[in-house]
Amino acid sequence: MVRCFLIHTVCPVSALSAGECRVLYSRFFGPDEAILSERHRELSPEERRLLQKEKLLVVARKVLSAVSLSREASGRLLVDHGPGEEALALQDADSGVVRLTSGRPFSDEASALWLGVQSLGFALVCEPHENLLLAEATLRNLTRHCLEDLHMLGQGSEVLLKSSRVDVLLSRLLPHGQLLFLNHRFAQSLEKEVVAHMSK
Numbered sequence: 353m354v355r356c357f358l359i360h361t362v363c364p365v366s367a368l369s370a371g372e373c374r375v376l377y378s379r380f381f382g383p384d385e386a387i388l389s390e391r392h393r394e395l396s397p398e399e400r401r402l403l404q405k406e407k408l409l410v411v412a413r414k415v416l417s418a419v420s421l422s423r424e425a426s427g428r429l430l431v432d433h434g435p436g437e438e439a440l441a442l443q444d445a446d447s448g449v450v451r452l453t454s455g456r457p458f459s460d461e462a463s464a465l466w467l468g469v470q471s472l473g474f475a476l477v478c479e480p481h482e483n484l485l486l487a488e489a490t491l492r493n494l495t496r497h498c499l500e501d502l503h504m505l506g507q508g509s510e511v512l513l514k515s516s517r518v519d520v521l522l523s524r525l526l527p528h529g530q531l532l533f534l535n536h537r538f539a540q541s542l543e544k545e546v547v548a549h550m551s552k
Contacts, residue, residue: 354479357476362419375409415466430470452477524542
């Protein structure tokens with residue numbers, strides 16, 4: 353099961369200092385940990401929302417750190433791809449896995465798979481027993497659709513304004529946080545369905 357999916361910045365943005373990131377989109381799957389935890393059960397809905405937001409920021413910062421280290425180690429120059437060059441941008445993306453120990457930020461251990469595409473980071477937080485190859489394929493597929501169908505590359509692309517369309521993508525490609533095993537025929541039919549929904 354996937355715990356959450358998030359899109360955030362991995363490069364400095366004018367409003368943020370170096371080393372900071374901004375969560376642009378997030379979606380939790382499954383029950384809220386704060387409701388299940390005796391320690392947090394008394395929190396108000398607003399306090400629980402803030403707690404979830406803090407957890408997402410911890411994940412985003414860990415991914416930001418991993419992307420920065422990966423880019424420094426590779427020594428490659430970051431090439432800015434524009435609209436229409438989404439496939440190249442995804443091909444040049446940095447990727448990896450970050451282990452999240454129990455208590456930091458979730459009560460149980462988890463794995464965060466990430467892709468760094470130019471200034472955007474895409475991450476899936478999975479249960480520790482999940483198939484990471486399947487999770488990576490799902491993350492790449494989600495990222496490809498976000499880049500191609502929602503035109504997230506280039507100036508003026510506002511992820512915040514496209515959250516309902518990202519929700520549609522997630523409901524098709526990651527229903528209720530479940531990773532799907534896709535054979536070729538099912539993948540093609542799902543692809544057509546997603547493209548049809550995105551073109552509306």
